[in-house]
Amino acid sequence: MKRINVVAMAAVCTLCAQRALAEQKVDTVNVHQLNEVVVKAVRAQKNAPYAVANIKKSELQNFSATGQELPFLFARTPGIVAWSENGTGSGTTYMRMRGAAGSRINVTLDGVALNSPEDQTVFWQNMNSYASLLGSAQIQRGVGSSTNGDGAFGGSISLATAAPSQKPFAELTGSFGSYDTYNAGASFSTGLLFNHLIFDGAYHETATDGFVDGTRGRSGSYYGGLTWLGNKFQIRYKNIGNFEKTGQAWNYISGPNGTESYKEIWNMGLGRSNTLLGDYEEIGGKYQLVPFTFRDGRKWDRTTDNFYQNHNILSATWQPSESWSHNIALHYTYGRGYYKDFRGNKSLSKFGINEPGKTDAVRVKGLTQNTYGVVYNVNFKTDEWDIIAGTNLQQFRGSHWGYVDYIKDEALEKKYFGADGRYKYYDSDAEKDDYSAYIKATYTFLTHWNVFADMQYRYVRYTTDGLNDKFYEKDGKYVNQRLDVDDHFNFFNPKVGVSYTNGGHKVYASVAMSNREPERNNYTDNGNYPYPKSEKVIDVEAGYQYDGSNWHAGANFYYMDYDNQLVQTGETSDIGEALTTNVKDSYRMGVELTAGWAPLSWLSVEGNAALSQNKIKDFDEYVEAYDADWNYVDPVHNHYSKSTLAYSPSAILNGFVDFHYQGLSATWHTNFVSKQYLNNSEFSSMPCYSQSDLHLAYQSDVKKAMGIKNVKIGLDFNNIFARHYAIMAYDYGTYVGGKRGNWFSYIPAAGFNVMANLTLRF
Template identity: 35%
Template sequence: MLKKLLLLSVVSFAALTKANAQSVSPDKDDDDDSTTTIAPDTTRKLKELQPIEVRAVRATQDAPFAKTDIKKADIAKQNLGQDLPMLLQFTPSAVTTSDAGAGVGYTGIRIRGTDPTRINVTFNGMPVNDPEEQGTYFVDIPDIASSTSSIQIQRGVGTSTNGAGAFGGTISISNLQQMDTAGIMYSSSFGSFNTFKNTFVAGTGMLKGGFQFDVRLSKISSDGYIQRSASDLKSMQFTAGWTPNAKTSFHFLFMPGTEKTGQAWNGVPQDSLKTNRTYNELGPRSDGSFYNNQTDNYLQNYYQLFADHQFSSSLTAHAGLFLTRGKGYYEEYKAGEYYADYGRPAMLRDTMQTDLIRRLWLDNYYYGGVFSLQYVKNKTQLALGGGWSQFDNLAYGTVIWAANGGFSDNYKWYQTDAQKNDLNIYAKAQHTIGKLTLFGDMQYRNVAYFMNGFRKNPDLRRSVNYDFYNPKAGISYLIKNEYSVRMRAYASGAIGNREPGRSAFEADAQHLPKPERLYDGEAGYEVSGQKYSAAANLYYMNYKDQLILTGQINDVGAYTPTNVAESYRAGIELMAGYDVTNWLRLHGNLTLSRNKISKFTEYVDNYDSTAQSAVQHSNTDIAFSPNVVGAITASFSPIHNNKHNLGIDITGKYVGKQYLDNSSNEYRRIDDYNYFNVLIRYSVKTRFCKEITASLALNNIFGNLYVNNGYTFSYIYGGTSTTQNYYYPQAGFNVLGGLTFKF
C-alpha cells in the first residue's frame, strides 16, 4: 500500500520553545483566523488561514489556556524521517520515547507526565485515539508530519474536542491544506541505523471549476538501534478539493498507511544495560536462536469527507464524516506453550507442551461524523459543535505453526468483540469587553461500551454507560502599548472526565473501575516585544479516582488499573525568547512541578504464599512524572537573503529523575538525562528549481547513554524480595542527512 509522507520534521526548537503558554489561533479582531508563530511573540502572523475544520476544537488566541501552536515551516524544518512525537520533543512539558531507540517505529509522548491514553489527538477535528485503550499509535500513520500544515498542543484539560482521551493534553493536527499553485516536491534522507526515507509530493493548484488535487507518497525504513527492531513503513495521502463558489467548499481525504516493525516492546533488562544495551529478548527459540519474524503488522486507512459553507460574514458551518479501517496482527514465537492454554487436550500428543508461532489479530471499523456552527461578529465568538462515532472491534488469535503438531491450519483459539459509541455536543462562547475577554465552554459526552470477552477471560461480558459534563471557564486581560509591547494575563478553570480503558474492565463485577475526574486550574502571564518574548503558566491538576497500576491481581486473574482517591499535578511552565542580533536568537522553556499520590496500596506477588503482599504508600510521586523538564536552543542565521539561507540550531533537552511506578522507590527509577542536537540547514533558489534544501541533523552529539522509558515488577520467592527493571535505551550519537527539491 502507498503510505504517508514523510516530512516528519522535528519541529525546530527555534520555533517550538518560543512557544508561549498561549500563542496562536484565530484573531478575534479581524476575523481572518490567521495564526501567530508558536512563540509568545503574537504580533507575527502566518500567511495561511487556519483551516475551518479545526477552528471549533482549537483554542483561540485569547482563550485562557496553556497551548503551543506549531506552523508548517517549523514542522518541515527538521523533517528527516522520525515519527511525529519526536518532532514535538522540545515543546514545553513534553517527554518523548522510542521503543527502537532511534525515533522510527513505536514512539510516544507524555505532556506534564500525562500518558498517551489521556492525550486527545484529532486529524482535522476528527478523533484519532484508539477508542478502547485510548492511546494513539503514530506508527500506524507513518510520516503524518509530511501532510501537516499546523499543530496545536493544549496542556491541561483544554477546550472541548471530539473523541476520547482529552484528560491532561490535546494534540490537534491539521493535514488537509492543499498547494496554492501547481508544484512537485521530492525529498530523500539517509542516516544511522540504515534509516532511509523517500517522499514525493505533487499538487495541481486550483483548476478550472474550482477543483484541486494533491498526492503524497512516502516510504520510511530503519534497522533501529535495538536488535531486531527494524521498521518498514509506507504511507500515502490523497486530497481532493472542490470550491464551487466563494462561500462553499468540499474536501475528501484518503490516507492509507501500513507498518511492519520488529517487536522491541519488552525493553532491555537493567543488568544488560552496561554489557549489551541493544539486547532484545523477544522471540527466543528452544535452540537459543531468535525468531526472525517477531513482528507487528498493521494497516490503517483513513477516509474523511468535509463540507463547509459560509452563510454570512459572521456565520459559518462545518460538517464531516470519517471512516478509519484498521486490520493487523502481531506475530510471535512462543516456546514451551501448553496445549491446554489453546483449547487443545493435553493428551492430544505425547507431550503436554510445544513450541508454536501465533498471530494475535485486530480487525476494526471506526466511523462517525462531526459538525460545528461558528458565529463571529465584533467582539463575540460563539461555537456549537459535536460529533458521534461508533467503534466495532473483532479480536482473535490463530496458531500458524506448532513444532509438535496438533493444530489445524490457522487454528483459532479465541475470538472476542467489542462496540463503543461516543456522542458529544459542546457550546463555546467568547466575548471581549474593553481589555477583558470572557470565555465559557460546556460539553456533554455520552459513552456506551460493550465488551464480549477478553483473551484470557473469554466468557467475561461487560456493558457500561457514562454521562459526562465537562465545563470550562476563564478570563483574559490584554494590554497593547505604543511601543509594540503586548501583555496578557489569564486564568481558567476546567473539569474533565474520562472513562476507563478496556483493560481496566477485565475484573469481576464487584470491582469494576470508576471513571476518572480532573479539576484543572490554569493562570498565566505573557509579554512580548519586537526582540523578546516571555511567558509563565501556573497549573494545578487535581484528580479524583485516577486509575493507576498497583500490581494487584483481581478476582479474574488479571492485573488491572485501580482507582486512587486523591492525586495531583502542580507546576509552573516558563518560556522565553530573545533576539540577540538579527542572526542569533536564544529561546527555551522550563517546567518545574510536583506530581503526587496521597496514598495507595502496592501489591507484590508472593510465591511463598497464596495471597499477594500489600505495601502501604503515602505522598509518593506519580510514575513517569519528572519534577524538572527543560529545553534551550540557540538559532543562528548567518546567511539569510532572497536566494541563499543558512540556519544552524543547537538544542539541548533536560529531563529530571522519574519513577517507573508510583512507589517512589529509588531502585525503580529513571535517572535524569540530557542530550544536545545540532541541525544545519542550507537552501538555495535556482533557475531550474524553486528551492533546493540540504539538511544535516546531528543527534545526541555527546553520545549520552540514557533511557527515557521503562517498567518494573517485583515478587517474593524463597523469602527474598526481587525487583526487576526494564528500560528503553536511546541511541547515542547518530546522524540523519537529507535533500529536498521543490519544483
C-alpha cells in the same frame, strides 16, 4: 519506490494540464480562512485562558525529513516526554504529557478524533510522515477547551492538514542515515483547475534496521485530496492511509539476571539485545542471547507488528458572511492488523491447551476496526462575541482474535490444529458509541478583557463480549476469561476562564472539568485490582505571557485534582502494555516556563521548563508474590498514605540556540528529563538523562534548472555526545520468599547517529 514514481508521473501530467488552462485569480486569504474554520472548534484561540503551543507548517515540514515520529517534535514543547522502542525515534513510539500516558491525550485531525476508540491512544507508528501533510499543529496542555473524542487528561493535540496549494508544484525528498534508516517521499498539487478544483497527493515511507536488535521495520503513509473551491465555501475529500511492519521490543532490554542497570548491561555487550528474539545463555564465561529456533532448525527472525489503516474524510465548509461559518465532516476509518511473536518454553495452558509441561509456540494476535461518524460545528463571531457550537457522533465496531500457528511438538499440532493449519484460542467483539455536543463562547469587553465559558455533554456506551486471551484454572483445566462488559457513561464537562490582553501582555486564569471512561485494557487487565471506574479531573490554570520586540517570556501554573485517576501500577502485560488501576485521590501541580531572546536578526536563544509534583494521596498496591520455590502465593498488599505517581518526572527542560542567515540555518537542542519512579510505591526509579542534537540546513532558490525551483539540504546529528542511557524503563517487581526484588528492563537511546536530507521542489 515504484509508488513514488507513480506519484511523480501524476504530478508531471497535472502540471502540463494546468498550463493548458486559463488562469483566474482566487482570493487566497479566503481559502485559508475556510481552512481555519475546519479546526477552529477544537483549538484554543489567541486570547483563550489556556497553556498552548503552536507549531507552524515550516517546522512540520523540516521535521518530516528526519524520519522520526511526531511525538519527538512535540517533546520540544513544555512538559512532554517521547521515546521509541527501537531507540532511533521511529517505529513504535510513545509520549506522555504532564506525566499522563498517550491514552490520556486527545488527538484530532481536522477536528476528527484520531484516538483508537477502545485503546484511547494514538499509535504513532501508524502515522509515519504525517508531519509532511500538515499545515499546523496545536498542543493544549491540561484539560483545555472541549474537543471531539476521548477526554483530555494530560492535554490535547489538534492536527490540521495543509491548505491545498493553488499553485502547481511537485516535491521530492529523500533522507538516509545511521542504522540504514531512510525516508523517501513525493508530493504534488495540480494548482487550481477550472478555477475551482485542486487535486493533490503525497506518498512517504520510512525504513530502518533500528538500534535495538530485531526492530527492523518499514512504515509509510499516502494522501490523496480533491478540493472544490467556491466563493464562500469549499468541499474537500481526503483519503489518508498508512501501513507498517515494525520489529517489536516490548520486553525492552534486560540483563541475564534481570537486575543490572542499563550501563552495566551495555558494558556486558548486551545493550542492544532484544529478549523477544531468544534467551540468555552463558557461553565461555559470557552471557549471549541465543535465538529461538524452530524444530526444522530455522531461527526466529523478529517479532513484528503489522497494521494497515485508511482514513476517509469528506468535509464541507461554508462562510455565508463575516459573522457566520459552518463546517460538517463525514468520516470513516478502517483498520486491520496483527502481531506475531515466539513464545519460548511456555506452558500451553496460556493458550487454553491443557497439556502438561512446557514447549515453544508462535502466536498471532489481531484485530479489525471500523469507525465512522459525523462532526458538525457552527461559529458566530462579532467584535464582542465568538460563539462556537457543535456535535460529534461516532460509532466503533471491532473484533479481536488470536491463533497459535506453531507448536514445537508436532504431535500436538496435529491434535489441536484445524484444517487452516492453526489453533484459534480467543475471539471477541466490541462496540462503542460516543456522542457529544458542546457550546463555547468568548465575550470581549472593555477592549482588553475576555470571558470564556464552555459546556460539553458526552454520552458513551462500551460493550465487549466473547473470549479473551487470558486463562484461569477451573476444575483442573484452563479456560478463557469470559468478557461481558456493557457500560454506559453520561459526562458533563464545564469550563470557564478570563483573560486580559494589552500590547504584548496576556494574563489569564481558568477552571475546567473533564471526565473519561476506562479503556479496554482497564477492563481486561486489571488483575488483582477492582473493576475500573470512570475518572474525573478539575484543572485550575493561571498564567502570564509577554511578547516584546525581540524577546518573550511566559509562566503557566496549574493544579490538576483527580478523582479515581487511572494510574500505571508499574506492571505490564505480556506485550509491554502498562497496567493501571483507579486511585481515589491524586494530583498533578506545577509550573511551565517559556522564554526566548533574539539579540541579533540572525541569532535567537529559547528555552522551556516544566517543573512539577505528582502525588497520590492514598494508594493500595498489590504486588505479585511467590514462595522460595517460585510457586504462586497470595499477592502482597502495601498501603501508602502519600507517594509519587509513576512515570511523572519532576523536571523536563529544553534549550535551543538558533542561527539563521539567508538560506543557512543551524539549531542546537539540548533536553533534560529528571528521575522517574517506575511504580507508585517509589520502590524503584530510572535515572535522569540528557542529550543534545544539532540540525544544519541550507536552502536556495534556483533558476529553474531542470525544472527545479528550490533545493534544500539538511543534516541532523543526534545524541552528539554518544551517551548510552535508558530513555524509558519498567520494573517487574515481585516478592520471592517474602523479599521484594527488582527485575528492570530498559528502552535505550541510540548513540551518536546522523541523518542527511535532500529536498527538491519543482
